[in-house]
Amino acid sequence: MKRKQLERWSPLLLLLAIVVVWEVITSGFGVSEFIFPSPSRIWEQTMEHKMVILGHAWRTFWVTMAGFGVAIVVGVLLGFLIGSSRIAYAAIYPLMTAFNALPKAAFVPILVVWFGIGVGPAILTAFLISFFPIMVNIATGLATLEPELEDVLRVLGAKRWDVLIKVGLPRSLPYFYGSLKVAITLAFVGTTVSEMTAANEGIGYLLISAGSSMQMGLAFSGLLVVGIMAMVMYELFSWIEKHTTGWAHRGSQG
Amino acid sequence: MTDAISNDKAFVDFDGVWLAYNDDLLAKNIFAVEDINLKVRQGEFIAIVGPSGCGKSTFMKLTTGLKMPSMGKITIDGQPVNGPLKISGMAFQAPSLLPWRTTLDNVLLPLEIVEPFRSQFKDRRKEFEERAKKLLASVGLGGMEKKYPWELSGGMQQRASICRALIHEPKMLLLDEPFGALDAFTREELWCTLRDLWEAQRFNVILVTHDLRESVFLADTVYCMSKSPGRFVVRREIPIPRTRDLEVTYTPEFTDIVHELRGHIGAMRKAGAVIQQ
Numbered sequence: 001m002k003r004k005q006l007e008r009w010s011p012l013l014l015l016l017a018i019v020v021v022w023e024v025i026t027s028g029f030g031v032s033e034f035i036f037p038s039p040s041r042i043w044e045q046t047m048e049h050k051m052v053i054l055g056h057a058w059r060t061f062w063v064t065m066a067g068f069g070v071a072i073v074v075g076v077l078l079g080f081l082i083g084s085s086r087i088a089y090a091a092i093y094p095l096m097t098a099f100n101a102l103p104k105a106a107f108v109p110i111l112v113v114w115f116g117i118g119v120g121p122a123i124l125t126a127f128l129i130s131f132f133p134i135m136v137n138i139a140t141g142l143a144t145l146e147p148e149l150e151d152v153l154r155v156l157g158a159k160r161w162d163v164l165i166k167v168g169l170p171r172s173l174p175y176f177y178g179s180l181k182v183a184i185t186l187a188f189v190g191t192t193v194s195e196m197t198a199a200n201e202g203i204g205y206l207l208i209s210a211g212s213s214m215q216m217g218l219a220f221s222g223l224l225v226v227g228i229m230a231m232v233m234y235e236l237f238s239w240i241e242k243h244t245t246g247w248a249h250r251g252s253q254g
Numbered sequence: 255m256t257d258a259i260s261n262d263k264a265f266v267d268f269d270g271v272w273l274a275y276n277d278d279l280l281a282k283n284i285f286a287v288e289d290i291n292l293k294v295r296q297g298e299f300i301a302i303v304g305p306s307g308c309g310k311s312t313f314m315k316l317t318t319g320l321k322m323p324s325m326g327k328i329t330i331d332g333q334p335v336n337g338p339l340k341i342s343g344m345a346f347q348a349p350s351l352l353p354w355r356t357t358l359d360n361v362l363l364p365l366e367i368v369e370p371f372r373s374q375f376k377d378r379r380k381e382f383e384e385r386a387k388k389l390l391a392s393v394g395l396g397g398m399e400k401k402y403p404w405e406l407s408g409g410m411q412q413r414a415s416i417c418r419a420l421i422h423e424p425k426m427l428l429l430d431e432p433f434g435a436l437d438a439f440t441r442e443e444l445w446c447t448l449r450d451l452w453e454a455q456r457f458n459v460i461l462v463t464h465d466l467r468e469s470v471f472l473a474d475t476v477y478c479m480s481k482s483p484g485r486f487v488v489r490r491e492i493p494i495p496r497t498r499d500l501e502v503t504y505t506p507e508f509t510d511i512v513h514e515l516r517g518h519i520g521a522m523r524k525a526g527a528v529i530q531q
Contacts (some may be wrong), residue, residue, distance in 0.1 A: 011397055148348055151315075152344050155338050156340055
């Protein structure tokens with residue numbers, strides 16, 4: 001029982017320990033605020049600029065969610081396509097792998113030319129960086145169907161579509177939710193990176209402007225806020241996953 | 255092979271059936287099954303035994319219409335087979351139940367797919383559920399309808415899988431080593447379950463197995479298959495009267511038949527070894 005309690009609180013305890021050590025080192029050794037601000041100084045600056053930070057955070061949040069939404073739609077459709085057709089798998093997968101290996105930050109200048117400074121590049125970067133895991137996971141879920149089960153259904157006259165809807169899709173749901181957890185964190189990376197060069201709003205923009213005016217505390221608050229948003233979304237999808245596809249996690253409940 | 259059944263009465267009729275898995279193998283004259291001739295009466299329970307890899311599962315695929323023969327003709331229930339046969343139900347060694355569906359919903363799955371039930375499913379759902387519950391109760395799964403597959407033991411899952419194969423009242427039940435993964439006691443229990451289901455409904459059964467006792471206990475006729483080439487080499491009728499009790503498996507008559515079949519398999523294995531040299 002005590003062990004379980006400890007397990008539950010362990011992330012917070014670790015965080016607390018890190019903050020304490022950080023504070024002790026920075027104030028103890030008198031590290032300059034312009035090099036590495038202490039947690040208390042970061043907190044101070046966060047409170048001081050909280051309305052500004054909140055505004056930028058909101059922008060980053062909705063832009064990320066928009067890109068993520070597009071990523072879900074495209075990822076699911078592509079995953080569905082390559083998971084259910086061998087030809088499509090053979091044709092698309094290698095190209096997608098090559099595409100995924102490209103650093104998405106490199107797309108930002110091109111997107112700026114196409115869409116101008118602002119929302120467009122950020123949404124698209126978030127989308128580009130996060131659709132891949134969704135696609136791969138849906139495809140895997142569909143492609144790893146047991147052949148016996150397929151036979152059972154095909155003998156009954158089931159069309160490919162029936163097999164996909166009755167078996168393939170529910171089967172790939174746990175993979176899907178698993179991929180959402182990964183993808184949402186990536187989407188925040190995409191938005192932030194894009195905002196750093198191609199926006200006048202958002203946490204990425206805040207980071208750059210705080211850095212150039214040597215407001216290190218503010219820059220760290222920006223990082224903090226992105227981290228918190230990503231973590232909250234991750235936990236949300238984790239919760240949804242547990243409550244919709246419990247059958248896939250039965251082993252861990254014992 | 256001698257055959258007492260007249261041609262036009264056969265329910266399942268294999269007439270010189272050969273199958274190569276693809277055109278390449280066909281060109282090289284490599285067949286998975288060769289020259290299968292088989293006539294099965296309506297309501298007959300047949301078992302096919304043989305070493306692993308002898309083409310038993312291929313035979314199943316031919317019977318269900320999932321594979322077309324390269325040569326020869328298959329007729330089932332008077333119809334030439336040229337596509338998946340909806341009059342059959344299948345169960346395999348792995349129960350392959352869907353983990354996100356309850357036992358009841360798993361059993362109902364075929365009704366959501368096969369016509370004419372498919373189009374009536376929404377309107378007659380209550381009735382279908384009753385039918386599924388009855389079927390589950392008849393194999394000893396009464397009260398388990400709301401349980402998920404992982405909450406059932408291996409034997410229970412296999413019972414549910416057989417129910418799924420029977421829910422649309424197929425004329426033919428195809429079983430591919432259905433009891434292979436179960437312990438000996440559960441297996442014998444399920445033999446009796448299958449026997450009772452069959453005696454009540456008299457559908458055709460084709461049981462593929464490598465358990466000789468299982469084949470002799472359950473089947474009217476046992477066929478032995480040889481390995482590469484996959485051929486039927488022995489046809490043995492089992493004269494033990496119905497209803498067979500588990501006790502029968504300890505009688506000398508039963509043991510003699512098992513022994514005799516074992517002899518055929520043994521001879522085939524030796525012959526196979528010679529060919530491979």
